[in-house]
Amino acid sequence: MQIFVNTKYDFVKWRFHAVAFSMIVIIIGAALYIKNGVNWGIDFAGGANIVLKFRDAVPMDKLRSDFTDASIQQYGPADARSALIRLPQMKKEGDYAGQAVAKLNHDLNPEAATGKVDLNFNGRDSIAELLFTADPDHKGTNDDARKYYGNVAQNIINKRSELGIFTNVGQASSAKDVTTGITGVLRDKTFAGAFNVLNQETVGPQVGKELQQKAVLAIIFSTLAMGAYLWIRFDLMFGVAAIVCIVHDVCVSLAFLAMINGEFSLNIVAALLLIVGYSINDTVVTYDRVRENRRKLKTRATLEDQLNLAMNQTLSRTILTSGSVVIVLVALILFGGKVIHEFAWILLIGVLAGTYSTVTIVPAVAIAWNNMTGRKHDIAGPSSQRARAEEPPRNEPKQQKRRAV
Amino acid sequence: MNRNLWWKIGLIVAILIVFSVAVVPTKDNPEPIKRGLDLKGGTHLVMRVNVGDAVKLETDQAAEMFKSQATKNNLPVPVTHGVEGDALTFTATIPASVPTTEYERLAKDYLPAFDMSRNAQGQMVFKMKAANASAIERDTIDHAVETIRNRVDALGVTEPIIAPESGNRIVIQLPGVDDPARVKDIIKTTAQLQFRLVEGSPGPDAASALASVPANMKADVEVLPGTREDELGRATGVEYYAVRKTVPVTGTDLKNARVTKGRLGEPVIGFSMTPDGARKFGDLTGANVNRYLAIVLDKKIVSAPKINSRIDDSGVIEGRFTAQSAADLALVLRSGSLPASLTTLEERTVGPSLGRDSIRQGVLASIIGFVALIAAVLVYYKGAGINAVLALLLNLVILLGMMAYFHATLTLPGIAGIILTLGMAVDSNVLVFERIREELREGKTVMAAIQQGFQRAFGTIIDTHMTTIISALFLFQFGTGPIKGFAVTLLIGLFASVFTAFFVSRVIFDVVYRPEKRPAEISI
Numbered sequence: 043m044q045i046f047v048n049t050k051y052d053f054v055k056w057r058f059h060a061v062a063f064s065m066i067v068i069i070i071g072a073a074l075y076i077k078n079g080v081n082w083g084i085d086f087a088g089g090a091n092i093v094l095k096f097r098d099a100v101p102m103d104k105l106r107s108d109f110t111d112a113s114i115q116q117y118g119p120a121d122a123r124s125a126l127i128r129l130p131q132m133k134k135e136g137d138y139a140g141q142a143v144a145k146l147n148h149d150l151n152p153e154a155a156t157g158k159v160d161l162n163f164n165g166r167d168s169i170a171e172l173l174f175t176a177d178p179d180h181k182g183t184n185d186d187a188r189k190y191y192g193n194v195a196q197n198i199i200n201k202r203s204e205l206g207i208f209t210n211v212g213q214a215s216s217a218k219d220v221t222t223g224i225t226g227v228l229r230d231k232t233f234a235g236a237f238n239v240l241n242q243e244t245v246g247p248q249v250g251k252e253l254q255q256k257a258v259l260a261i262i263f264s265t266l267a268m269g270a271y272l273w274i275r276f277d278l279m280f281g282v283a284a285i286v287c288i289v290h291d292v293c294v295s296l297a298f299l300a301m302i303n304g305e306f307s308l309n310i311v312a313a314l315l316l317i318v319g320y321s322i323n324d325t326v327v328t329y330d331r332v333r334e335n336r337r338k339l340k341t342r343a344t345l346e347d348q349l350n351l352a353m354n355q356t357l358s359r360t361i362l363t364s365g366s367v368v369i370v371l372v373a374l375i376l377f378g379g380k381v382i383h384e385f386a387w388i389l390l391i392g393v394l395a396g397t398y399s400t401v402t403i404v405p406a407v408a409i410a411w412n413n414m415t416g417r418k419h420d421i422a423g424p425s426s427q428r429a430r431a432e433e434p435p436r437n438e439p440k441q442q443k444r445r446a447v
Numbered sequence: 448m449n450r451n452l453w454w455k456i457g458l459i460v461a462i463l464i465v466f467s468v469a470v471v472p473t474k475d476n477p478e479p480i481k482r483g484l485d486l487k488g489g490t491h492l493v494m495r496v497n498v499g500d501a502v503k504l505e506t507d508q509a510a511e512m513f514k515s516q517a518t519k520n521n522l523p524v525p526v527t528h529g530v531e532g533d534a535l536t537f538t539a540t541i542p543a544s545v546p547t548t549e550y551e552r553l554a555k556d557y558l559p560a561f562d563m564s565r566n567a568q569g570q571m572v573f574k575m576k577a578a579n580a581s582a583i584e585r586d587t588i589d590h591a592v593e594t595i596r597n598r599v600d601a602l603g604v605t606e607p608i609i610a611p612e613s614g615n616r617i618v619i620q621l622p623g624v625d626d627p628a629r630v631k632d633i634i635k636t637t638a639q640l641q642f643r644l645v646e647g648s649p650g651p652d653a654a655s656a657l658a659s660v661p662a663n664m665k666a667d668v669e670v671l672p673g674t675r676e677d678e679l680g681r682a683t684g685v686e687y688y689a690v691r692k693t694v695p696v697t698g699t700d701l702k703n704a705r706v707t708k709g710r711l712g713e714p715v716i717g718f719s720m721t722p723d724g725a726r727k728f729g730d731l732t733g734a735n736v737n738r739y740l741a742i743v744l745d746k747k748i749v750s751a752p753k754i755n756s757r758i759d760d761s762g763v764i765e766g767r768f769t770a771q772s773a774a775d776l777a778l779v780l781r782s783g784s785l786p787a788s789l790t791t792l793e794e795r796t797v798g799p800s801l802g803r804d805s806i807r808q809g810v811l812a813s814i815i816g817f818v819a820l821i822a823a824v825l826v827y828y829k830g831a832g833i834n835a836v837l838a839l840l841l842n843l844v845i846l847l848g849m850m851a852y853f854h855a856t857l858t859l860p861g862i863a864g865i866i867l868t869l870g871m872a873v874d875s876n877v878l879v880f881e882r883i884r885e886e887l888r889e890g891k892t893v894m895a896a897i898q899q900g901f902q903r904a905f906g907t908i909i910d911t912h913m914t915t916i917i918s919a920l921f922l923f924q925f926g927t928g929p930i931k932g933f934a935v936t937l938l939i940g941l942f943a944s945v946f947t948a949f950f951v952s953r954v955i956f957d958v959v960y961r962p963e964k965r966p967a968e969i970s971i
Binding site: 043044047048093095135136137139140143144157164165166167168171172175192199200202203204206238239240241242243244245246248249256257259260263264267268271272275308309311312315316318319320322323326327330331334355356358359362363365366367369370371372373374376377378379381382385386389 | 816913
């Protein structure tokens with residue numbers, strides 16, 4: 043199968059339309075950021091995120107009254123009975139998530155005060171310690187006994203992970219290796235508490251600020267490094283065009299993030315850095331081709347002609363490569379789950395923007411640069427008749443002896 | 448086939464074997480590629496060590512030393528004061544009747560770590576030398592790391608990471624920990640245990656406790672809170688005790704601490720002393736029979752029992768513990784006290800069930816993406832597509848094998864990174880294949896087209912990889928946690944893809960289209 047063979051699209055003709063289109067997208071994004079502000083994620087804004095899974099319906103009223111300045115959302119589908127609590131940044135460093143969870147535990151699990159172990163809130167060690175102390179299977183107090191009960195406790199936790207949360211103590215008894223004696227201890231000394239902590243994060247003000255700085259620096263430095271690399275490998279014109287192209291791709295991705303009101307998190311920074319490194323690939327391939335053609339072309343060719351030729355020659359490769367990454371990203375978007383959803387979306391937009399900017403923005407910048415610097419990048423030709431006779435013009439294939447299958 | 452080709456095939460097979468072996472789980476190594484905290488569940492903590500605490504302590508001790516040396520030299524005792532907000536400095540007010548040279552001599556002999564000066568009020572000002580302060584800070588961090596490591600080891604966490612970082616920070620990663628509240632308590636407890644004599648009698652507030660102390664002792668005591676109990680040992684409120692400032696015996700004198708059962712079967716902590724500690728403890732208790740001894744933990748009084756007789760090398764601490772809290776306290780006492788308090792700067796805990804969901808979805812999405820990718824390549828390139836798929840599979844094996852050898856951890860973004868790397872690795876194959884097609888269109892023979900295709904695409908492949916490597920390096924440098932894992936997979940994948948797309952794919956072509964057979968057609 044072959045597509046885009048021997049195409050002769052006049053890409054450079056459309057460059058002004060493309061620049062205008064990109065500008066509109068970026069301006070819309072910028073306007074959204076000005077209007078709504080940046081939706082900084084917890085990594086940068088600081089504060090705390092807590093995801094809890096509840097045994098019964100999510101006690102929204104209780105959560106709203108306890109955490110008045112928090113934003114509280116349902117997490118996942120309604121039947122998951124999970125909630126995301128987002129606490130805003132505090133001025134002082136401290137363990138906000140831990141304190142909030144401890145308070146909820148105190149309020150929602152009155153049984154905890156009686157000294158019973160909460161099978162949903164506590165972890166393996168607490169259950170192991172309880173069983174070891176009670177020793178229902180008469181294993182003694184040696185290390186083997188500790189190991190034995192530790193193993194049972196781990197099985198109980200695994201069972202909980204499988205179910206999401208215990209709704210009653212009986213479910214814990216159905217875990218692997220739970221004996222009648224252990225069932226007795228579980229029945230008497232444990233209870234299935236109101237919630238299970240899926241995830242808790244606290245980012246203090248200092249760390250948040252540092253991460254913000256690091257993220258911005260990483261994106262700026264890697265963009266500059268990319269430009270420098272292309273300057274060394276090719277020339278200044280391409281280096282500058284590459285930087286403009288990267289800035290364009292990052293801005294378009296950010297504009298998209300604003301449009302979906304996405305959260306600016308560490309994962310998004312990772313995606314942007316990846317876009318910086320990856321979207322430039324198409325540009326590199328095109329430059330390579332321009333350079334290769336320059337060595338061969340003996341006929342007169344303006345930079346516009348050279349760019350058009352190279353872009354058409356590499357078009358099928360560009361489409362295919364972007365296509366293969368897009369396939370993967372679509373799979374990640376559809377099936378990858380909540381955590382990498384925005385990450386995959388931003389990458390997708392970045393990759394598409396990268397391909398688009400390669401055939402539009404890069405030529406626009408390069409041609410403008412060439413015009414301003416006295417059209418040094420044109421090939422002067424037409425060279426003498428002799429040269430033309432020696433080298434048959436390219437892209438006019440001789441009669442093909444062997445066909446591709 | 449020529450010998451050259453056999454060599455190359457041998458090399459590829461060898462690499463395949465070496466990396467496959469690394470990925471296969473064995474009995475000794477059931478998890479060759481470690482899962483990161485976001486997949487396995489666990490806790491990531493960044494704590495700041497408040498080194499100022501340790502410096503302040505040193506300054507306070509120096510002030511005490513200055514006073515006690517004055518007493519020993521029959522000089523009037525100067526009044527010392529700490530300076531608010533400055534842990535490095537204390538001032539000493541000297542009685543006007545005594546020549547200051549005497550005190551200056553003392554300072555020279557006993558406070559070499561301090562610079563001495565005079566302020567406008569004629570007080571002596573002692574400021575710790577910067578070199579000494581930074582040495583204390585360094586020691587404090589090392590000591591804190593050591594103590595936290597002891598505690599984490601005692602908790603039985605497998606493969607924890609405890610590493611100091613710049614800015615007086617310690618990064619703690621505890622894979623598999625599913626009870627962050629308890630672990631944080633254990634890590635953060637300073638566990639500074641002190642045995643101090645009680646003066647006067649306890650009172651319901653600080654003032655009344657202080658009032659019961661004889662006037663000449665008031666300067667030497669400090670009032671600390673404890674729990675008031677009724678006859679049955681139930682907590683009924685807070686009670687304040689005036690205790691001596693001097694600390695004759697501390698937690699460092701303990702040899703061991705274990706949970707044992709008290710008279711009523713309640714959990715108590717039995718401790719034993721080091722030989723040196725036993726001597727100090729014996730002196731203290733022997734000289735103060737029938738007085739009360741406060742057991743102070745982190746500036747709170749755990750209990751204040753009466754000394755019935757001289758005690759040398761062992762004793763118990765009672766104090767309303769549950770089985771869990773007694774076990775935890777024994778653990779922190781065994782592992783030693785922290786030299787300074789800790790502040791949580793960052794915490795990320797993933798519960799075991801969330802990790803389970805993430806890994807299931809991540810792997811599912813990756814498999815679907817990979818299958819779709821393979822299908823697309825096969826449809827578009829047919830025979831050569833098989834070549835590309837083989838190269839991709841080898842790339843995957845190398846990538847996973849390298850991760851196992853480097854002990855890199857697999858994170859959720861890391862899974863995305865792997866599948867994305869494969870998507871990008873296809874790029875190299877595409878570049879080569881498109882070039883071969885171009886050469887064919889220009890009328891070259893199959894062998895010449897393959898040769899030219901690889902040769903011409905090489906420079907481009909290097910360039911595209913270099914740019915991505917640059918951004919992966921920045922990702923690694925600036926990223927934290929899972930993002931670093933992502934950068935590592937990306938970097939390894941990039942190196943692997945140069946090898947597979949360029950070397951392996953070429954060898955496969957060479958094997959299939961051998962020059963001696965003069966192939967007339969190529970499936971591409």
